[in-house]
Amino acid sequence: MSESVSLSGSLRVHDNTWLFRDISLSLHDEGWTCLLGPSGVGKTTVLRLLAGLETHGDFTGSIRTGSGSSMPECAYMAQQDLLFPWLNVLENVKLGARLRGEPVNADKAIEIISMVGLSNHSHKRPRELSGGMRQRVALARTLMEERDLVLLDEPFSALDARTRAEMQELAHELLQHRTVLLVTHDPGEAARLGDKIYILNEQGLEQVEAKKQAQIAPADGDETMRRQSFLLRQLRERVS
Amino acid sequence: MNRLFWIILSAVFAIFLWQALVLVTGAPSFILPTPFKVLQTLVASRELIAWHAAITITEVLVGLVIGSVLGALTALQLMIFPWLRRLVMPIMVFSQAVPVFALAPLLTLWFGYGIWSKVLMAVLIIYFPVASNFLDGLRNTHPGYLDLARTMRANPWQVLFRIRLPAALPNLGSGLKLASVYAPIGAIIGEWVGASNGLGYLMLLANGRAKIDLMFASLFVLAAFTVLLHLAVSWWANRLSERATGYSAG
Numbered sequence: 233m234s235e236s237v238s239l240s241g242s243l244r245v246h247d248n249t250w251l252f253r254d255i256s257l258s259l260h261d262e263g264w265t266c267l268l269g270p271s272g273v274g275k276t277t278v279l280r281l282l283a284g285l286e287t288h289g290d291f292t293g294s295i296r297t298g299s300g301s302s303m304p305e306c307a308y309m310a311q312q313d314l315l316f317p318w319l320n321v322l323e324n325v326k327l328g329a330r331l332r333g334e335p336v337n338a339d340k341a342i343e344i345i346s347m348v349g350l351s352n353h354s355h356k357r358p359r360e361l362s363g364g365m366r367q368r369v370a371l372a373r374t375l376m377e378e379r380d381l382v383l384l385d386e387p388f389s390a391l392d393a394r395t396r397a398e399m400q401e402l403a404h405e406l407l408q409h410r411t412v413l414l415v416t417h418d419p420g421e422a423a424r425l426g427d428k429i430y431i432l433n434e435q436g437l438e439q440v441e442a443k444k445q446a447q448i449a450p451a452d453g454d455e456t457m458r459r460q461s462f463l464l465r466q467l468r469e470r471v472s
Numbered sequence: 473m474n475r476l477f478w479i480i481l482s483a484v485f486a487i488f489l490w491q492a493l494v495l496v497t498g499a500p501s502f503i504l505p506t507p508f509k510v511l512q513t514l515v516a517s518r519e520l521i522a523w524h525a526a527i528t529i530t531e532v533l534v535g536l537v538i539g540s541v542l543g544a545l546t547a548l549q550l551m552i553f554p555w556l557r558r559l560v561m562p563i564m565v566f567s568q569a570v571p572v573f574a575l576a577p578l579l580t581l582w583f584g585y586g587i588w589s590k591v592l593m594a595v596l597i598i599y600f601p602v603a604s605n606f607l608d609g610l611r612n613t614h615p616g617y618l619d620l621a622r623t624m625r626a627n628p629w630q631v632l633f634r635i636r637l638p639a640a641l642p643n644l645g646s647g648l649k650l651a652s653v654y655a656p657i658g659a660i661i662g663e664w665v666g667a668s669n670g671l672g673y674l675m676l677l678a679n680g681r682a683k684i685d686l687m688f689a690s691l692f693v694l695a696a697f698t699v700l701l702h703l704a705v706s707w708w709a710n711r712l713s714e715r716a717t718g719y720s721a722g
Contacts, residue, residue: 285619308623314616318638318716331626331634377624 234380234411236260237282237304241293243274251277251289255437257430259381260298263444264404264412266426268419268463273432275415276385282413283308283383307377311386313370315358321345322354325372341376347406348372364395368402375406382407384414388421397451400424404448419463423456424449431466440466505685513685514692521674521686525693528671531587531659532701535594540651542595543602544644550603551610551632564600572596573661580666590662590670597658598651605650609643610636641716645709652705656698 240256251274259265259282269275277287281295284303297304315324322338325345329336345354348368358366367387374382384403388396404425416422422429425448429441440463449456487507493499494506501509514521550557576593583589613636621631663672671694678686 280619283619283623285622303623303625306623308620310616310619312616314614314620316617316635316638318641327620328624331621331624331630333627333630383623 234260234262234298235305236298236411237295237306237381239278239282239293239295241291241295243277243281243287243289243291245289252432252436255432257282257437259411259413261427262409262411263427264407264414264425265428265430266422267413267415267430267432268422268426268467269417269432270467271417273434275417275432278432278437279383279385279413279415282306304381305379306381306383307374307379309370309374309382309384309387311389313358313363313366315366315369315373317358320355320357321350321361321369321372324358324369325376327373328377341372344372344375345369347375348402362395364391364399367391367395367399371399371403371406380410382410382412384412386415386417389416389418396421400451401448419467420451420456420460422463423459424451429463431463433467502682502684505688509685510688510692513683514689517686517689521671521690521693524669524671524674524690525697527587527669528590528656528659528663528694529697531590531662531670532594532655532697534587535591535658536598536651536655536701536705538591539595539598539655540602540648543599543647543651544606546599546603547606547610547644548632548637550607551636557607564603568600572658576661576665579662585666585668587670590659590667593662594655594658597654601650601654602644602647605647606640606644609640613639638716642713645713648709649702649706652702653698656694656701660694 236259238256238258238260240254242253242255243251245251255278257267257278267275267278277289280287281291282304283306284295285308299305316327319327322341322345323330325341326336326338342351342354345351348371350365350368350372353361353365358369361369370387387403388399391399400421414421414425426441427444428439430437430439441459449459490507494504497504505513550560572593575596576589579589579592579596583592610632617635617639618631621635626635659670660672660675663670664676667673671690675687675690675694678684678690
């Protein structure tokens with residue numbers, strides 16, 4: 233049974249201003265939902281609320297998970313790779329089971345590491361890897377969790393353009409048939425990956441596009457470019 | 473190699489300054505002996521000094537081990553039980569306002585003239601830096617790690633032992649480095665207040681009998697031991713830190 237989560241409500245930050253008001257977002261369908269917006273409007277906060285993580289603010293409203301628990305069954309990947317420097321690649325990928333005190337499926341970890349193309353590096357420490365490789369390890373660790381719901385908080389934004397394009401393709405391929413939320417400030421990224429695209433800004437949350445795509449859009453395709461310019465216009469026009 | 477050269481040069485320079493001071497002031501040997509005279513005494517009294525040094529070294533090492541283990545265990549306990557932290561932290565901070573040296577006569581009264589009053593002195597001095605450094609490390613875990621652990625539904629014990637503890641090893645290392653320098657001070661203070669052997673006792677005795685050369689010789693043995701101890705503990709602490717972070721610390 234696949235997990236889903238939905239949120240509706242408002243969040244007030246400590247100086248008594250609203251970070252966002254009366255927004256509602258629901259994740260239940262297979263595919264990529266992109267939450268696009270400028271910095272500082274609360275994209276990450278929305279994702280953290282959905283993940284059941286702490287936020288700096290007062291949330292009023294409701295968050296419902298398909299499983300009925302207070303935290304959805306989800307896998308989380310952030311902009312920082314959050315690899316443990318004292319563990320090697322393989323141990324980092326096995327982290328989830330270790331932290332739950334469950335037996336580790338080592339064969340699966342090795343298979344996933346080969347899927348992200350790091351078979352030759354599985355015994356290296358994170359500091360021996362490049363930024364792109366480290367983010368691949370983080371992706372492998374996310375896949376290892378085998379969750380239907382995957383929450384991605386700008387995981388590619390610190391990478392260089394080429395590595396970022398490669399990572400987007402890899403993630404799209406490996407996260408098929410899952411419910412993915414991607415928080416991003418990059419219209420190009422949303423244009424490539426989003427089946428549904430929402431823009432969050434000072435006015436609130438609005439869905440701007442929905443187009444189910446089986447494949448990731450090519451980074452330089454005409455359609456992607458058109459979509460990217462459209463999203464950029466939307467982002468800029470909506471600022472009052 | 474270059475570094476070693478400068479260390480040797482700096483030692484030679486210090487000895488030269490010392491010798492020059494004796495020559496310029498014309499101080500008699502019972503006020504300020506020459507470096508050579510101290511060396512002569514060191515060689516001549518080597519058995520006496522070695523016997524007393526062995527006592528002091530034992531006190532320091534036993535104190536260092538007990539104090540470090542107690543400090544580290546305290547940090548873990550205070551991490552596990554927040555209410556205990558709230559209860560105990562004010563006491564610990566207040567205890568640091570008490571000059572530990574002022575307690576030395578009490579410790580001698582309670583634990584006698586043997587090594588235990590000195591061991592306890594060393595333990596008292598190093599306990600707080602070890603506990604507070606380690607506790608800081610345990611509490612200041614990268615919040616991203618904890619978020620990740622939470623979405624993974626980590627068990628709290630695994631979070632403590634697989635995330636907080638390894639991430640805090642560099643802090644524990646800093647605490648131990650401080651402890652290695654403080655422990656000999658504790659032992660010597662203990663010996664000054666009441667002892668019948670140890671380098672601190674020997675220094676007081678030599679001072680009282682105007683054998684300043686013997687006092688300096690003992691002082692050098694003590695300083696050399698402290699430096700070696702600090703180097704050994706630093707080496708180990710850096711290994712610990714390197715294990716935790718993947719980077720070698722200075």
